Amino acid sequence: MITNPGRDPRWVSRPAPPEVLAFHRALPGYSPTPLVPLMNGVLVKDESSRLGLPAFKALGASWAVHRALPDVTGGPATIVTATDGNHGRAVAHFARRFGRRAEIFVPDGVHPDAVRAIRDEGATVVHVPGDYDTAVKAAASVRRGLLVQDTAWPGYEEIPGWIVDGYSTLFAEIDTQLSRQPDLVLVPAGVGSLLQAALAHYRSRPDPARTRVVSVEPSTAACVAASVAAGHPVTVPTARTTMAGLNCGTVSTLAWPLIRPGLDGCCVVTDAEVSEAAHRLAAAGIDAGPCGAAPLAALPAIPTTGTVVLLATEGTAANPAGPATSRATAPPLRASPSARSHGQHRTHD
Structure with a gap:
């Protein structure tokens, strides 16, 4: 240690x-x-x-989606994120629970069973050639959706903070x-x-x-x-x-x-x-x-x-x-x- x-x-x-x-x-x-x-x-x-x-992951995704949705009333109907597994499935699950669509970006190397589990939550899965960071960049570039990402960068910290609070x-x-x-x-x-x-x-x-x-x-x-x-x-x-x-x-x-x-x-x-x-x-x-x-x-x-x-x-x-x-x-x-x-x-x- x-x-x-x-x-x-x-x-x-x-x-x-x-x-x-x-x-x-x-x-x-x-x-x-x-x-x-x-x-x-x-x-x-x-x-x-x-x-x-x-x-x-369900704890952070549920609280962040709950907090973010009131800020976009009448706005994007699709929740977007990138994942290599658990986070994306959790976001998809709670998007569906709260009556929203989900679009989940996955990089190379995500196990087919993990992708299937995300689709089973009703989400659209978008494969991004490359690594996890490339998938995050792709998700963050989507203009038509609400990004609920378990990733922070300057100017994007509030929602990741809600995930931690969850x-x-x-x-x-x-x-x-x-x-x-x-x-x-x-x-x-x-x-x-x-x-x-x-x-x-x-x-x-x-x-x-x-x-x-x-x-x-x-x-x-x-x-x-x-x-x-x-x-x-x-x-x-x-x-x-x-x-x-x-x-x-x-x-x-x-x-x-x-x-x-x-x-x-x-x-x-x-x-x-x-x-x-x-x-x-x-x-x-x-x-x-x-x-x-x-x-x-x-x-x-x-x-x-x-x-x-x-x-x-x-x-x-x-x-x-x-x-x-x-x-x-x-x-x-x-x-x-x-x-x-x-x-x-x-x-x-």
């Missing part, structure tokens, strides 16, 4: 708006996702089924389920937007230093860890990983102001470690895709005492290209320019 030298235990964050939780509670089909005991004070927040979808419901549920603050929370981090939501929550509590928050990233795309070590946002080269939603090379400018003073440390994990962790979770009855299994893979590297919460952010249905399930029985539990030239940043997808 890399300890954050910029951590300021006196720093206090602004909390997410309280109306976010009330909004989610009023949605048809809402119920808190389980907080499952795993072993010796370790609990897993299981996001494999969230508002009819297999990932936590994730606050996950942490409010943990408060109720535990009746106290956990001692340690492990958060999968792409560019850091779910991490941003975690820090906003725990650093706005009555005892803001009570809960340690640690990020978990692929060893092939550890932009948060590299930025924390450098003391400022940096871009790292990325390579293919089963943790597709965490395959990000640049930390978010929206998240960094919270990461620098608020994050306790960073861990990196390999695909092999995550595959083993996913099978361990499956043996315990918890359905977790690669991103969701990353916190368990990181756990052995982190000194732990008290109550530990692992955020299992996705089920296997959210990542068709995840690790194979034919593995033998697992052992027992124990900054370069991006597509918009300056400052495009992904959230965990």
